[in-house]
Every structure is written in structure tokens, then in C-alpha cells.
Amino acid sequence: MPATPRLVRNFSIIAHIDHGKSTLADRILEFTGALSQRESREQFLDKMDLERERGITIKAQAVRLAYKAKDGETYQLNLIDTPGHVDFSYEVSRSLAACEGALLVVDATQGVEAQTLANVYLALDGNLEIVPVLNKIDLPSADVDKVKQQIEDVVGLDCSGAIAASAKTGIGIEEILEAVIARVPPPRGQDPDAPLRALVFDSWYDSYRGAVVMLRVVDGTVRKGQKVRFIATQAECEITEMGMFAPFPIAFDALGPGEVGFIAGNIRSVHDTKIGDTVTDAAKPSKLSLPGFKDVKPMVFAGIFPTDSAQFEDLRDALSKLRLNDAAFVFEPDSSEALGFGFRCGFLGLLHMEIIQERLEREYSLDLITTAPSVVYKVYKTDGSVMDVENPSRLPPLQVIDRIEEPIFKVVIHVPATYVGAVLALCEERRGIQKGIQYATSDRVIITYDLPLGEVLFDFHDRLKSASRGYASMDYELVGYRADDLIKLDMLVNGDPLDALSLIVHREKAYQRGRDLSSKLKEIVPRQQYEVAIQAAIGSKVIARETVRAMRKDVTAKCYGGDISRKRKLLEKQKEGKRRMKQVGNVEIPQEAFLAILKID
């Protein structure tokens, strides 16, 4: 039985990592009685282990709560969690589109960060009612007034109604819930008999149910047994199950306008249920899809190869399984002279890449070599055609290239005024074009640059953190492509090209990169029985050379009864290290070498 829309509130929480979003969500669950303290294992909403370890929400979650407000009415609150990392900002925008309001949680000891700001703008674009919450007021360093002032200055948000809270101690939780009732508007679009339109804001793969879809009904009613269609993907299914999490799953038969819930119906994969798509009735379809759908495209590509070529099929299976659950992840077979057969994989960003890599190793016990990530270059050929190159070793010969364009990101950096100089220097060094410097307050600065994504990929974030002693935060989005003087740099080991290490780089930086990379490889490549020459080359021209001296022996120590365990353990460790090595010609190259490019500065 669909609820009265008047008594429904859909809201989410916007916060920077570590500003206490998950703790606040837990506290709200506890306060409304959805979760006992015992059940609320720390941070219930972050479901996956990896998320728990990294403290980052990767997949959005939604929970329905019943709250008896001070006005005597019992409201249905749908708390829609949003992913907390810039790689997933599209998913954030769709989660927000399912809401009428958002809590803006700001750490009262830290102030606003770049990522928070980006999400607040997404929320403002969607006309959401924003309720500022100043968290962690129990800490002695909390400065509520200063942070309020900052929110007003930087975000332009009226903070007179801001709530001071501590998710840790429970201060302010009731005020927050009352503010949600009073200030967040009930859902619009109230005709339960209109043609069905519902927004997909999350979906995941469940091995029993197929793809499970979280949706927000905008018009009409969705019922169990109904045949529905996804407008963008054209997939259809009959709903066999529907319900909501409270936070444990509860089943029901219909969802009315403004309500949030999940549906399932033996949908094969999440590629049929893309986030942002519109669900409509298959027999009486609505002509109009909901606005904002985007087919998200991977921005970062890397090769993933099994260390042991016998694991190729296992890797393919594992990638296929991960893809079932991740519409933004793509892969296709690839081969490298140095690394054999593997896959070229596309990710939303670096974090997304790390997560996938870690899951492959942890959940599927695969020994992998991952190459340094690359962006997608647009190569304009002299015959007028354009090709996308996401693997530097596939760059066509120089003579057929007219120009190469690279993806440019608008990067917004928030930093205390003291570190502005260091941050500007870093951006300039990375071929950035300054777009603006704005003093948010007297000591907080917002720096905006257009930067090539290729430059952002390589330890930019680490460098930014160290240039600002950890105080800078950043956000980025694609703004377009730009041509530059880009060339391919190759690395050779004993004359054999390590195609997996080829990279596309700006001409002015090629010599330095080549030298740095050679000397880094010299450190990483272990001494072997013969000399190993490491060279960097542009075309056929060698621009840097290093030599790894030959190792003449390993060890010839004694080995009697008391030495056996120690020696065996040593060799077991050695063997484990070798597992991660790849034979290139005569030379054993450790996994690390393929990421050497990430380790130079």
C-alpha cells in the first residue's frame, strides 16, 4: 500500500571523507529504532569489506526509516546514501536526483572541502533543500561560528538554521530529523495513475536475483508482477520481487509516487539497469525519460595481466563477474609482447581501478600485473580519420599522425592560503592552465586549473597533499580535449621493448621522464646472472641508459640441521617474490617495474 506522499521525505547526506557521514547515518538508524546499537556494527551503510577498510562508500545504499515526529505523525524517511569519491560523481548526482533534500555535514573542526563543495553544487542544481549540519562539536577544536561563516561565504548557503551536532555522542540527532520533516519538501508529482516513470539511482548484481535495482518513483505506481522497461537500455523484465531496506529487507507489492525501493526480476546484468535510466511500464510506456541520464564512459585504462599465463581464463571469469556488478567497468582482451595475454580494462578513475585490482587479487586469488594507467588520447591522422588510443603501445606510426589531443580536466583545489604558492607551482609543472584563484575566506583559497588528465593520474594527488601538508582537497571533471606536443616514449630491457611501459608524454618532459624511469627501473630490476641494459627511447633514438650489474652468485652458506627451517623460509619468500615477476627475454622483471612510472617525481 503506497504511502501518502505528504508523509514521505527523501534525503541524503553530503560530506567529505572523514567528516562523519557514516557515523551520522548509523546514529539516525539507531535513533529511529531501525537498528539496535548491537546491530549497528560500525557504519552499517558501508556494506562491502573494502569500503569498510578504506572508509569510503563505493555503492550507494538507501534505507527506509519510520519516524514519529513531534507533530504526532509518523513519517516515512528514505535516507539515500551517496558514494563519497570523485570517481563516482555521476552516481552521486543520480542519488541526489532521487531526493528532495540533503544534509550537508561539515566537520566543525575542519571546514568545507573541495569535494563537499562539488556535491553541494550538484544538490543545488537539483533544487534540493539543504540543511547544514556542523558535526563533531564535541571536539575541543570545533569552531562552529567560523565554519558557519565559511559555509555562508564559500557555498552561499544561509546558515542561520544550521544544526550543531555530534554523530559520535548523539547530540543534535533529533533536531536533524525534525529539520528534515519541517524543511525538506514532500515528493512532487503525486498522480498514482499517471504512466510510470521511476529513476534508477543504484543497481547491483545478486547471484540469486540477478540485477537488483534501486529506484525512486516519480510518476505512477510500480507493482509486483508488472512488466517494466528500462528506456535507455531497452531491457525489459517482469518484477518478481520488490521491497525496501529498513535496513533489513522488507517486501511489498507496490510503490507509489515519491517512494523509494528496490525491484528485481531476473535481469542478467547491471548493464541493463544503468544508473540514471528511467523505468516505465512495458505495455503503456511513458514517452518521456527522466532528465540527466548519462552513459558513463571509463576515463582511465590499464592492462591487467596474469603473472602465470595459465590463469588467463580464470582472470577472464573474474572480470566477467565483476562486470556483472559494475556498469562503469569495461574490459577487452589485450596482448603485450612483454606480458603475454591479458585484458585492457577501463575505469572511472584511479580509485575505481585500485578497487577492481584489489578485488581480483583478494576475492579471486589471482596473481596480477597491472600496467601503469593511461588516459584516452584522440589521435587525428593525416588521412582525416580520428582514433581513440588508450594504450600507448598502440599509437600509430608518427608519420601518419597529424596531431594528438588529450583529455583536459577542470580541477578545483581548496587549500589554506599558506600553501597557495606550492600548489600553483605543482599545477604549472603539470602543464596546467590557470582558470581562477578565489579567496573563499581570508585564509582559504579556491584554485581552479585546466589540467591534462594524464598529468593528474601520476601521483598528482600525493604531491598535492604533500605540497599542502595534507590540507588541500580537490575535485575534478572532464571539460574537453586539447592538442599538445605529445610523443611516445619506449623503455627497452636488453634491447627488448617493454611495450607495457611505453607512455605518451609531452616532448619537453620526455628526456627527464626517460632518465627518471631508467634509473627507477635500475633500482627495481633485481641483479641477474648477466648485465641488464635499461634504455629509454623515442622512436629509434635512445635518450637514457642504465646498467644493472650482473649478480655472480646467490649464496653458498652452510646448511645443516639447525639451518634448514630458516633457509627454507628464506627461499619460500624468494619464491613468493618471483611469483610476481615476469620473464622478458632473459630478464626477470618484478610487478613493481610496470608501475615505476607512478613512483618517480
Add this chain to the structure above:
Amino acid sequence: MHPLGVYVHFPFCLQKCGYCDFVSYETAPAAAGSGATLAAIDHEAYADAVLAELDARAAGLEGYALASVFFGGGTPSLWEPRALGRVLDAVRRHFGAAGAPPEVTVECNPSSLDGDRARALVDVGVDRLSVGVQAVDDARLRHLGRLHSADEARATLREVRAAGVPRLSADLIYAVGDQTPASAAADARELADLGVDHVSAYALIVETGTRFGELARRGRLPLADDGAMVESFFAVDAALAEAGLEHYEVSNFARPGERARHNVGYWRGDDYLGLGCAAYGTLAQAGGAMRWRNVLDPARYAAAARGATPLAPAAEGGVVATVEALDAETRLRERIMLGLRMRDGLDLAEAAAAVGCEPWPRERARAAERLVARGRLVREGDRLRVPHEAYVWVDDTAAALF
């Protein structure tokens, strides 16, 4: 009947050598003024403790034939031969009734060995002495922290030979500081000329926790580089081959029939019973093997061995400091690591059958193929061995086959 080696550790020395990482304690004569408080050795009490441990351990052991007894240390030539003899007798009584007489070796230092001591040891049943000569050069001996001179070492070997010790081995350390390969070879040649049947030659390895380790850490120990070490390895090998000693294990050379049977037992993966303070033992048991080590402190060891529960963990008043369970796969890895050290290599199928596991999983077969292609390994059916010129890579080769 399975062959059994018995190892008895004697944890005392006159003076600790700079490179040594064995468990040994300096005794009264040299320790005066060093700040350590060390009592003179109580020879009989230590023997009583070892005998008590032996009684406890032997009670549960059946189906073994005693192949060898090895007194190591420390410096077991410091032990009163009568006390050592009591231990040896008891070991033979427990295990030695059947089969060929066991090999009985005692490690000796020239500074605590002469003709009389050698005769006394032979009288209690010892048939092999392993003498820690280490170098035949006074400066190098001083650097190593040895108490004897080159001439004393020569004299000792001659006396011992004359005393009628049936089998004689000497230890040599090479690649010490800037020692040349020619000098290493000269030392080896001289040992052979002095009439030893067996030489153990070790490249100097600097271990942490030793005086050398400490010096090296501070950059104050001259060290031979890889290349010099390898050249010395082959120079020693050539000198001893010319003198008729076969290079039968990475660090060991013997005249025909003179291989150290006790040590060959280790390299074949035979069981060994360790007795005494800090001794290691490894015995097969259902589905694998158990390795243990006794407590390192002599006084604590002696008290525990003679206590009510000698075989209990140290925390419960026994002698056992650490225990390691070895499964079949681990045992096979050890047999590969040890077997490849020998000139004859090992029969992998046989070794795998003995411990109860698969000899040739796919990964190992492929690794063997690659090693053969690189000249690191010779494979004849199931027999694997390391060619002589690839001896210096034996650890890496073994690891590849793990």
C-alpha cells in the same frame, strides 16, 4: 628401519669468534674481565642433563637404526672425554644395537685439541674429528678471532693424525676481507697436504647479531664482493679436486668414501634427534614431521632436562623452546633445497613418495624445464641435480622449484 642421526650440542667455547652465530657461551679462561659472569663448565652435570633428555626422548622412538652421532657446538673438544663418552654410550645403548657401527664425529678447535685429547676421544668410541682450522694464515686467524696460530693448526692436525684418529676433517673459511682466490686455494691445498680426508669450505657469511655483523653494519668490516667470492669458490674447488677431494656438496669435499655420513643424512632429509641446549631435532610423524629446538640457556636447559617433564614446552618447565610442524609439501621443499646441494642431486619421485605428496605439480615441472634451458639444472627422469658450474645459484634454483 629408518636411519637416525643424533646431534648433541655442547654450548661452550673458550672465546666467541667474530663471525659465529651458533649458540655458544664463552667460558672462564677467556671471559675474565669481559664483564660476563661465566662459571667454569660443569662437565658431568651437562652430561647428566643430556642423558636425562635422551632417556625421555628415546622412550617413544622405535624403528630407527643409528647411522651417526655428531657432537657439535660450541667447542665439544672442551668436553671431558669421559663425560662425552657417557653420553655416546647411552646413545648407542638406546639405538645402536643393530646394523653397521655409526659414524661418531666431534667438532674440535686446535686450541683445545692435542694428541692426548684425540686418543682419549678415540678411546670412548669417536672415529671422526672435524677440526675448526678456518685459515692457515696468522693475520687472517686473528681477524677471525681464532685463538690458534697457523703453526698450531698444522701441529694439531699432524698430532691428531699420528694419534690414530680414523677419519679427519678440517673447516676452512674463505673470501675473508680482501683475501684473493689464490690465497683461498693455497689454504685449501695446505689442508689437503696435511692429510685430512674431508674439507668443509665456507665463504664468509656475515650474520646479524655477531661481532662481524655489528662491524659490517657500521661499515667497518672489509667485505669480499660477489665476484671475488665466486672466484674463490671455484679456486678452492680446483685446488681440492687436484688433491683428490671430490666436491660432493656445495660446501663440502671428501676423499673417496670419506663423506660426512651425519651431514649427508641432513641433505637426504633423514630424521635427526637433537640433544642438549639449543639443539634442533626433526622426526617424521603421521602426515608430516615435527621440528623442535631446545632452550638456548645452558642452566635453564640442565634444570628442565632433569625436571619432571623434560619434553614439555619451556613455559611449562620443559626443554622445548620452539616447535614447528612440517607438512608433506614443506618436507618435500626441504628435500629439494637440501638434495640439490649434493653433487648427486635427488630423485624427486622417491623423495615425494617418502613424504607422501605429488612430485611434479604443473608449476614445478614448468620451472624445471626453464631451469634446464638456462643450464641451472640437469634432469634425468625424476633425478634432478645442479651442474657443477651452477652450484653458486643453487638456492635460487631450489626456490624456483618450491
